[in-house]
Amino acid sequence: MSYTIINPATGEDMETVEHLSVEETDDAIERARVAQKSWAALAPVERAEALRAFARAVEGDIEHLAQLEVRNSGHPVGQARWEATHVRNVLDYYSAAPERMLGKQIPVAGGIDITFHEPLGVVGVITPWNFPMTIASWGFVPALAAGNAVVLKPAEWTPLTSLRLAELGMTAGLPDGLFQVLAGKGSVVGERFITNPDVRKIVFTGSTEVGKTVMRGAADQIKRVTLELGGKSANIVFADADVDKAAATAPYSVFENAGQDCCARSRILVQKSVLDEFMEKFESAVKNVVVGDPTKEATEVGPLVHAKHLESVSAYLDKADIAFRGSAPEGPGNWFAPTVALSRGLDDPCMTDEIFGPIVTVHAFEDEADAIEISNATEFGLSGSIWTRDVGRAIRVSRAVESGNLSVNSHSSVRYNTPFGGFKQSGLGRELGPDAPLHFTEEKNVFIPAD
Ligand code: NAD
Numbered sequence: 113m114s115y116t117i118i119n120p121a122t123g124e125d126m127e128t129v130e131h132l133s134v135e136e137t138d139d140a141i142e143r144a145r146v147a148q149k150s151w152a153a154l155a156p157v158e159r160a161e162a163l164r165a166f167a168r169a170v171e172g173d174i175e176h177l178a179q180l181e182v183r184n185s186g187h188p189v190g191q192a193r194w195e196a197t198h199v200r201n202v203l204d205y206y207s208a209a210p211e212r213m214l215g216k217q218i219p220v221a222g223g224i225d226i227t228f229h230e231p232l233g234v235v236g237v238i239t240p241w242n243f244p245m246t247i248a249s250w251g252f253v254p255a256l257a258a259g260n261a262v263v264l265k266p267a268e269w270t271p272l273t274s275l276r277l278a279e280l281g282m283t284a285g286l287p288d289g290l291f292q293v294l295a296g297k298g299s300v301v302g303e304r305f306i307t308n309p310d311v312r313k314i315v316f317t318g319s320t321e322v323g324k325t326v327m328r329g330a331a332d333q334i335k336r337v338t339l340e341l342g343g344k345s346a347n348i349v350f351a352d353a354d355v356d357k358a359a360a361t362a363p364y365s366v367f368e369n370a371g372q373d374c375c376a377r378s379r380i381l382v383q384k385s386v387l388d389e390f391m392e393k394f395e396s397a398v399k400n401v402v403v404g405d406p407t408k409e410a411t412e413v414g415p416l417v418h419a420k421h422l423e424s425v426s427a428y429l430d431k432a433d434i435a436f437r438g439s440a441p442e443g444p445g446n447w448f449a450p451t452v453a454l455s456r457g458l459d460d461p462c463m464t465d466e467i468f469g470p471i472v473t474v475h476a477f478e479d480e481a482d483a484i485e486i487s488n489a490t491e492f493g494l495s496g497s498i499w500t501r502d503v504g505r506a507i508r509v510s511r512a513v514e515s516g517n518l519s520v521n522s523h524s525s526v527r528y529n530t531p532f533g534g535f536k537q538s539g540l541g542r543e544l545g546p547d548a549p550l551h552f553t554e555e556k557n558v559f560i561p562a563d
Contacts, residue, residue: 115268115295120186120415121406123444129271132296137304140263143289144234145310148261151290152231159210162286163257167203169284170277174200177245177273184272185244186414186446187369188406195246199277202249202528202544209257209549223561229553231259232312232336236305238298238326239274240318241267241417242372242468247340248274250532251315252291254548263311264293265302267318269418271295298322309333313552316340317374320466320491320537327540338541338551340374341534342466343494345515346487347377347523350480351386353499354521359393362472363401365497365523367438367450370416371425371470374538375495377523379455379463380474381483387476394474395436398450403440416446416469425469432462432471458489466492480505484512493535497523516542 114128132140151159170177177199178192187195215227237251244266252262266274271293278293294301305311306329313336316326320341330337347365349358365377382390406414416422425448438450448470453462455475462473477483487496493515500506506520514535517526526532531545541551 117184117269117272118418119183120417121445123419123446126183127272129275129295131268132294132301134300134304137263137294137296137301138308140289140292140294141234141304141308141310144261144263144292147287147289148231148233148259151256151261151287152259156210156213159257159259160207162284163203163207163210163253165284166281166286167200167207169280170196170200170203173276173280177276180272180276181245182406182414185241185270185417186406188408188411188414190409190411191369192406195243196273198246198528199249202246202253205528206253206257206549209254210259213258213549213553220559222563223559225557225559228556228558229258229550230556232552232554233260234311235260235262235313235315235552236311237262237264237315238302238305238318239264239266241270242369242374244270245273245277246526247317248277250528250543250548251317251338254543255313255315255552256291258549258552260552261290262292263305264291265296265298265305266293268295268297302326303329306330306335307332312336313338315543323539338533338543339539340532340543341494341537341539342492343374343376343534343538344379344464344466344490344492345375345377345495345497346379346381346513347497348483348487348499348509348513349380349382349386349390350483350498350500350502350505351383352501352505353386354501355386355389356393357521358499359390360397361523362394363397363438363450364412366472367398367401367413367470370413370448371472372417372421372468375517375526376468377495377497378467378472379487380472381477381486382474383483384476384478387474391435391474394452398436398438398452401438401450403438403447403449405441413450413470416448419446421469422446422448425467425471428462428465428467428469428471431460432473435474458486464490480509484509488512488514491537494538
């Protein structure tokens, strides 16, 4: 079955992609199973060199990958270049891992005891549509580095850069079948990753709802899972903060990628005494956000990914108490102007739901305890920011907010060299950082007697 990809900025058909069947998925998993054996048997330095060659192939294709993402996902070209470069960086970073999969030598009586990190076999990576190539790389690169094969299913709307990455892996000389991108439906290819016993681990990034289905299915075979799910993160602005900077940067903490970001700070909590000052400065910052044609260098925010998603985000306009909006183009394309809503209370759908679009809700708080309580009044716990000039408060609030990734007086994005993942229903396990390859291994303990 073929599926038509639509350019979200123009509404025009781009190309068709073949969707795989269950049988084709099984064939691919079998090829991956075979390829993994010879990959794991290579000398560590050979696997390291293969990943470095893959990094160089991506490096040579950065502009092409970026342009593909602009057309498939509507990402502004500057952002898309950052994403392609990030994939190159992830490959370079983890190319050092095969030669550093260190075990332990543990003192025991009567001999020696050593541990090994054995690869799992075939790993299934399932990705969402919001950051197709970067999120793919967080799964497939450390998995390969640890000696596994990977089958990757991209989201239906945005498969093109992932398919290109598989081609680049082949060009760089990765063994046939080691890294395959299988375009298809979640209910077909994704489901088969869960039920096929040769897939030993699933790395799933997507909605909390589907993540629960993946976890339930994985339980049948005690299949390992890493889950990167939804978010409703808070950007907390205290009265003692640099309010100018907090207001000027807030649009980019939530409207980047048109708000289609699991780390979007989609709730802004502002201390009451500076609410008016913040809102005035925030309004002029929001009005200056450049929403438009993603092929233009100056564009900061592109369209929403798909007409169906535009419909789901737009439904919140009727539920929101809108304070002000930025601007967006009219005409063909999935355009939505950045929107700032005032909170109607903690049960307001704009305060509770991951809208996953350019809508942010502002809620006033009294004091530090109140800010922490409101920040944690959500099932999610992925990201967040804390604005204060009081170092002690920055430490206290960072420790008290139930979230995996926080930044103080900044809105840091994901770094490949630091761990990333969620508390509560935002996920399970961690990606990236120095330990990521270990999450694609089993620890084995071996005792050898001295006699
Ligand atoms: P989604 O859950 O609808 O789909 C994600 C992927 O799962 C897609 O590839 C889809 O085809 C597949 N899928 C769907 N049903 C499946 C099933 N039954 N079995 C196996 N696979 C199935 O999510 P989406 O709409 O593509 O992405 C948006 C969501 O992703 C948001 O909730 C966002 O917060 C989340 N996200 C989280 C992170 C993170 O790191 N925490 C990063 C990006 C996006």
